[in-house]
Amino acid sequence: MIADESMLDVYIYETQQLLESLENTLFAGENDKRLNAEQIDEVFRVMHTIKGASAMMEFENMAKLAHSLEDMFAIIRDNNGSGLSEWPDIFDVVFSAVSYFNGELAKLLEKAPMDGDPAPLMERLKLLVARLQGETAAAATTQQAAPEAAVPAAVAPAAAKPAETMAPAPVYGKGEEAYYKIKLFFDENSQMEHIRAFGVIQNIKKISLRYAHVPQNLDTEAAADEIRRNGFLIFLQTGHNPDEIKAILDETLFLKSCSVLSIEGDDEEIPVEIRQSKEQAAAAASGRQTEQQAAENSFESVAKQNFISVNVNKLDSLLNIVGEIVTAQSMVMSNADFGSLAHDSFDSAAQQLHSLINELQDIVMSIRMIPVSTLFQKMRRLVRDMSKKFGKNIELEIIGEETEVDKNVIDYLSDPLLHIIRNSVDHGIEDPETRKKRGKPASGKITLEARMTGSDVIVTVADDGGGLSREKILKKASEKGLLTKSESEMTDKEIYNLIFLPGFSTKDEVTEYSGRGVGMDVVRKNIGYIGGSVTVDSEPGKGTIHTIRIPLTLTIVDGMKFNVGSMNFIVPTVSVRSAVKPNVEDIFTDPEGHEMIMLQGNVYSLIRLSEFFNVDDAVTELGEGMIMHIASEEKEFCIFFDHLDGEYQVVVKKLPNYLKRCSSSLAGIGGCAILGDGSINLIIDVNGL
C-alpha cells in the first residue's frame, strides 16, 4: 500500500466513524420518511469528508461514489428536501453505499485488493439524480416568487457534474479581495505529487473565495508528472494576506519551495479555460458563494467533532501510570514527617492533591469503557436489511445500550451477536402469514438487551418467533452423533444447547445471511475467547432467548473490600445482599458436616473462606468474624470472613497465567485489583465459590 500504515489506520478508523454516524442519521431520518435540513447537511458533510480522505489516499472508487452522493445531497439540500417522493429510494441507495464503503474498508483492513465495483451504485445514483433534477426544476419554477429560487437551479447542474472532476470547476474573477498566484514545488522524491496537490487545495479552499489550479485534473499520474516538471500553480482570490497563505502552505509535507505573488491585471500563465470562465464566473458567483459558504459550514461542523482516536495501548499505560501516581502519593503522605513543625498548609495541599488524583483516576478508568450502543446500532442495520430481504416485518428493541464495557469486549462481541441475530431473523421469526395463523402480531420483535450484574455483563437476544424445535434438534444431533446421553435423560435446556456443538446447523438450505455451515459453535468459541459463555433457552411457539455472559475482565467494578487473615478480597457489591455480625446460635452443622446459617428465616450454606482458600492466619471463632450474604443468578449462600474494609471502585486485572503453577486451586478468584495504596486485592468470582 502506498500510504504509510498509521495514516491508513487513521483513515480507516475515521471513515468507519463517519459511516457509523451516517447510519445513525439515516435511521433517525427513516422513521420520518425523510431527512430534515440538519440531517441532510450531516450526510453532505460526511460524504464530503470521505471523498476528501479517500481521494487523498488514492481510493478512487470510494472517492467517486462519495462525490456522487455528495452531489445528490447538494441537490436535495437546495430543494430543502421537502416533499420529495424519492425518499425511500434515497435511503436505499445511501444504505447500499454505506455497505459498499464498509465492504471496501474491510478489504482494506485485511489488505485485500479493494475491488468492489461502484458502477451499479453510481448508475442508480445517476438515475436518482436525474429524477431529482426533474423534480428540482419543477420545484424551482413553482417557487419563482422566492428570490433565492434561482440559486439551487444554478448549482444543481454544476453539482451533478461527472465524478471525475474532483475539484470544483475553476473560477477566477476579480472581486473586492486581492488575488494571488501560488507556485509550489515538491521535493524530487516525494511521490504522489498530484495527491499532495489535492491536499494543498483542500487547505487553500478554506481561505479562498475562489480558486483554480494547474494542472486542473489531479486524478491522474500525468498530473503528478506535470507538477514535477512545472510545479503546481494555484490561482486564488482571498481576503487573507500573502503571509497567511504562506503559513498555511508551509504546513505541506515534502514542500520544496513555494512562492505567493499577487497578480495585477492579466497573467499569461492563467489557463485559457480560466480566462474564458471569467465572464461566466461573475454570473455564477452568487451560486458559487452559496456553495462556498456550505463548504465553510461543513468545515465548522468538522471542527465541532468531539472525538479523537487513541491507541488502546496508550490508555493501558496511562491507567498503569495513574495507579503508580496514586501509590506514590500515598507514600509521600505517610512519610511526611515534619517533627514538631506545624504543617497545616501541607495537609490542605495534600488533601487537594488527593482529590485531584482521585478525579484523574476516575477519568482514566472511564476512558477505556465504551457503551455498547455503537455495536447495537450495527444490529439495527442488520435487522433492517434482513427483514426487507426475507419479507418479514421485524422490530428491533434495544435496551441498555448505555451499558459500558471494555473496548476489547466490544470487538469480540460483534460477530457472535451478528450471528445470533441473523439466526433469529432467518430461522426464528416466522413470516407474517404464519404469525397471523399462530395468533401473533404480524410484525416480529427482537429484543437486544445489555445489563451489568455484579460479576458479568449480560447480553441477551430474545425473539418472539417459533422457538427451537426440540425434535428437530434431537434428530439432527443423533444423526450427527452428537448425543452423549439418552434423549430421555436430557432436559429441554440441555437439548437446546446442543446447537452450540460444532457441526450443528438445523437449516437445510443455505441463505445469504445464515446457515453457511458455520453454526452456533463459532459463537460459543468467540465468546469463549473473552472468557464468556452463551446459553440458549426456548419455548415452542413463543420464542428463543440467547444469553451471553461476559466476565468483567478489565471492566470497572464497585466492590466491598474485606479480609481473611492477611489476604484482602473484593467482592462485587451487586452480589452482596448483606453483611452482619453473625448470631452464633443461628449457625448449625448438617449431618454431612456442612455449616449452615439461618438468616431472616432462610437457611443458607456457609462457606468459611479461610478454609476454602487455605488461609492460616484468619479468624476461626464464628463470634469474632463476619458473615456476608451473597447472591448471584446461580446461587445464594453466605461466606464467613474476618472483617469489612469499606467500598471501592476498582479496575479488574487478569491474574497472571503463571499463578496457576503457584497454587493448587484458584477457584473462586475472578481477578485482582490494585487499590490506591498499592495493595493487591483478589476479586471474588461469586459463581466459582
Added chain:
Amino acid sequence: MDDYLMETAVSDDMQEYLIFSVDTIDFGIDIGLVQEIIEIQPVSKIPNALPFCSGIINIRGTIVPVLDMRIKLGFPPREYDDRACIIVIMLESELVGAIVDSVQDVIHISAQELSDSPAVSGDHLNYTTKIACVDDKIRQILNVPAVFGIDDEA
C-alpha cells in the same frame, strides 16, 4: 590478525550471567532473562498457595507472582534480611519474581568455562545443568525452565 580472530571467537560464546546466592551456594542466571532486581517487599498471599510460592507483588501496576528460591531449590526457609532481593525475570511474556538471599555480581562466562554438572543426588540437581568455574569459584547455572516449571504442564 590471528589474535583478532581469536578474540572475536571468544567473545562470541561469552555470555553474561547474574550471580546470586541462595543459602551457601552461588547460582548464575542468564542475564538476558532478567528484567530487573528489586529489593524485598511485602508479598500478598494467594489462595491455596503451593509451598514455594510466596505470593504476588505489584510492580508498577503489574501483578507478579513471586517464588521463594530457598524452598524451590530445596533449602530450609529462613527470615529474609535486607540483603535479600527479588530478581524479576521474563517467562513466556509474563513477569515472575524470585526471592534470593543476595545478588552478587554480573560476570562473563565463556563456553569453555562451563561444564555439565556432575550427576550427584540432591533435590536441586535437575535445576542446575551446567557448572561454571570462574576465578576459583563455582557457580551453578540455573536451568530456568526446570526451576520455574514451564516445561512440565503442571
